[in-house]
Amino acid sequence: MARMKFLCDDERCIECNACVTACKNENDVPWGVNRRRVVTLNDGQPGEKSISVACMHCTDPPCAAVCPVDCFYITEDGVVLHDKDLCIGCGYCFYACPFGAPQFPQDGAFGARGKMDKCTFCAGGPEEDLSEAEFEKYGRNRLAEGKLPLCAEMCSTKALLAGDGDIIADIFRERVVRRAGRDDDRKPPASPWGWGQAYGGKKP
Amino acid sequence: MKAWRLAGMVMLLAGCGGESADTLLDDNPGYAGKPDKHAMAGAERETVLRQRLLKIQTDR
Numbered sequence: 001m002a003r004m005k006f007l008c009d010d011e012r013c014i015e016c017n018a019c020v021t022a023c024k025n026e027n028d029v030p031w032g033v034n035r036r037r038v039v040t041l042n043d044g045q046p047g048e049k050s051i052s053v054a055c056m057h058c059t060d061p062p063c064a065a066v067c068p069v070d071c072f073y074i075t076e077d078g079v080v081l082h083d084k085d086l087c088i089g090c091g092y093c094f095y096a097c098p099f100g101a102p103q104f105p106q107d108g109a110f111g112a113r114g115k116m117d118k119c120t121f122c123a124g125g126p127e128e129d130l131s132e133a134e135f136e137k138y139g140r141n142r143l144a145e146g147k148l149p150l151c152a153e154m155c156s157t158k159a160l161l162a163g164d165g166d167i168i169a170d171i172f173r174e175r176v177v178r179r180a181g182r183d184d185d186r187k188p189p190a191s192p193w194g195w196g197q198a199y200g201g202k203k204p
Numbered sequence: 205m206k207a208w209r210l211a212g213m214v215m216l217l218a219g220c221g222g223e224s225a226d227t228l229l230d231d232n233p234g235y236a237g238k239p240d241k242h243a244m245a246g247a248e249r250e251t252v253l254r255q256r257l258l259k260i261q262t263d264r
Contacts, residue, residue, distance in 0.1 A: 002250050073235035076246070083237040126240045134240075146244065146252040153260050163257035164250075171262060 002164035003059075003078035004121055006152070007172055008051040011179065012159035015040055015050040019151035019160055023054070026122070026150045027139025033103040035119040036151055052151070052160050054119035055080060055101035063093035063102060077143070078165075079121040084137050087115040121162070122149040 015038050023029065023036045036054040057080045064072035064080065071086035072093075082093075093102040093116060107114025124141030127134035134141055142149060152162035161168045244252065 001246065002253065070234060070236035073237070073239050075239070083235075086237050124240070126237055129240060143249075143253070144244065146249070146256065148253060148256050148261070153256075155261075158261060158263055161257075161261050163261065164254060167254065167257055 001076055002166075004057060004123075004163065005078070005165035005168055006054065006056060006121075006149075007161045007168050008053070009159045009161070009172065009175065010049045010051050011175075012157040013038070013050040013052060014157055014159070016156065019052045019155060022150045022154050023119070026142075027120075028135070029139065030105045030114075030117065033105050033117050035101075035103065035117065037100075052155075053099055053101075054151070055097075055121070056099055057119075057121055062096040062098070066092045066096040068092065073126070075123060077121075077123070079123045079143075081120055081123060081125055081138075082116060082118070083126045084115045084117075085126075089113040089115050091116075119149075122147070 017038050020034060020036050020038060024034070027035065029035055036052060038050055038052050040048055040050040042048045057078060059078070061072060061074070061080045063082075064070075064074075067082075068090060069086050069088055071083045072080060073083070074080055089104060089107070091102075091104065091113060094100070094104065101118045102116045103118060104116055105114040106112070120138050122140055122142035124130075124134045124144065125138035127137060129141055129144040140150075147153065149162045152160045161171060
């Protein structure tokens with residue numbers, strides 16, 4: 001069974017924010033909530049890096065571990081989803097998530113928090129597939145339609161990849177090898193950016 | 205009087221240290237709701253999504 005993953009290639013991301021717009025539009029995301037964001041490091045300086053970040057659909061999700069009402073579940077595809085009927089909007093998942101993926105819409109007076117909203121990998125939620133209730137609560141269920149998340153499918157530079165983790169790893173590996181073989185001045189490192197910092201060895 | 209207060213404080217604090225880490229940590233009992241059934245069957249779904257990934261997300 002495929003295990004769904006996102007991967008953003010920082011060498012290709014041009015910070016166009018089209019993934020953010022596509023996600024909001026496709027899933028009819030409420031005002032003030034961004035399921036996906038583009039983060040830029042060293043903005044405006046030579047060698048700045050941008051990556052598109054949303055829920056990373058962790059294998060061992062910390063949001064699920066801290067949820068007091070156990071509203072999270074992982075599908076057969078490895079997509080981390082949650083049940084808005086169970087969610088109490090406590091915000092523990094927001095504190096636990098290292099990527100800041102859980103978002104809370106303002107719901108009512110005095111800035112009261114609504115139920116948590118996050119990237120669903122365009123897989124809907126626990127409601128019946130392709131139903132109106134599912135769309136209203138969780139957005140489009142593209143996986144049930146045989147499609148992958150729109151953010152990745154419409155990425156113009158193919159920086160953002162979404163799908164079976166094994167295939168994505170192959171695509172990315174090919175890219176890294178190809179870049180390492182470039183014969184010009186802008187020769188980028190053979191390993192992905194940040195690899196050395198994360199796993200030791202030579203820093204790129 | 206001071207000694208009594210000190211002794212009381214020590215007894216109070218000693219009572220708090222008895223809790224082991226196992227009882228304090230939540231072992232995540234699992235999803236409390238009902239998961240949905242997917243619209244497509246497992247094998248078909250995998251084939252369709254694989255084709256989609258290779259067709260759309262790789263370099264044109």
